[in-house]
Amino acid sequence: MSSALEHELAELIIDFCNVEDVSAEEISPETPLIGPDSPFGLDSLDAVEVVVAVQKTYGVRIGGEQTSREVLQSLRTLAEFITREQNGG
Template identity: 40%
Template sequence: MDHTLLEQQLKQLLIRECDKEDDIDWQSIADDEPLFGPKSRIQMDSLDALQVSLALQQHYGVRIEGAKDGRRILNTIATIAAYIRQAQ
């Protein structure tokens, strides 16, 4: 899959699943921007992580098992993309 296309799709999916369309433009999200924590503009919480995990499973066929893996994989757009590429 095209490198930038996957990242663009992931940003759009993230904004949609976290219900942030009114707050953040997907195009303004950097690939290495943190998605969790106080330094994050997106400020994903555990419910957002669950929603995004389910959407990733539906769209890309990848499963994220457990909170520890979830935090590592859902850290940034770049880490999500790398996980999907490695799994496919």
């Protein structure tokens, strides 16, 4: 069962990266966001777009390359990061 934030993030990614033929309801919170196994079909350039969208929308800063790689593993890892950052890190 995905959280409201995970669902919201799926919608954000679909809208921001112009993903077609995928709905937020179809995406499992554990599904990879980026790479060949991603239903979003996102690549490293899209990852930058997602980072920017998340920073603008949620007011959290995703740090260097290693942090963004870890945070963008799945909707769940991204939602957990946002929640943790908004609650004071």
